[in-house]
Amino acid sequence: RKEVEQDPGPFNVPEGATVAFNCTYSNSASQSFFWYRQDCRKEPKLLMSVYSSGNEDGRFTAQLNRASQYISLLIRDSKLSDSATYLCVVDYTGGFKTIFGAGTRLFVKA
């Protein structure tokens, strides 16, 4: 079983739609969680951290469920510019081991 698993998609949604991605992790000792965004042929960049209480940044909401070992990312009112690959990232063993999921591809259409 992979340490971090994501639905690869692709998710094809129209502008203005709401879309949600899930990510599961296998190691219960995992301590920190993040979503990174990667545009085509570009490097990954931090989108947001994920906290136990859930957190929101504009149209983006991230949530963590430790009991079920999954994290989620919700994008509301999708924009064309949201088209990218969204990478789920998990830190464990004291925060110095960072594991990336394979990513979920999102295409937002006009």
Place this chain on the structure above:
Amino acid sequence: EAGVAQSPRYKIIEKRQSVAFWCNPISGHATLYWYQQILGQGPKLLIQFQNNGVVDDSQLPKDRFSAERLKGVDSTLKIQPAKLEDSAVYLCASSDRTVPNTGELFFGEGSRLTVL
């Protein structure tokens, strides 16, 4: 502030040849990572340095890959001899994580390797 610098951006070699990639992290960042990203997959950690010491190299194919970080700043990743399956983007990242669970990873633009 200057970002993570990598070179070369692109490299095409034949199998069994060797190649080296260079990375200069953000100034002051103690932690440096090399990731391999094969098309359609997420980045896979090859090696992680804390200053000039290796923290994790469990997924580095040591029979053909080597990496060093002299003086705790620049780093070089070498592949010798290359195989077809080494075709990928090699991403270098750095962070100022001296405290666990804090700090984002900053990536360079990557070095795209094609092995023919």
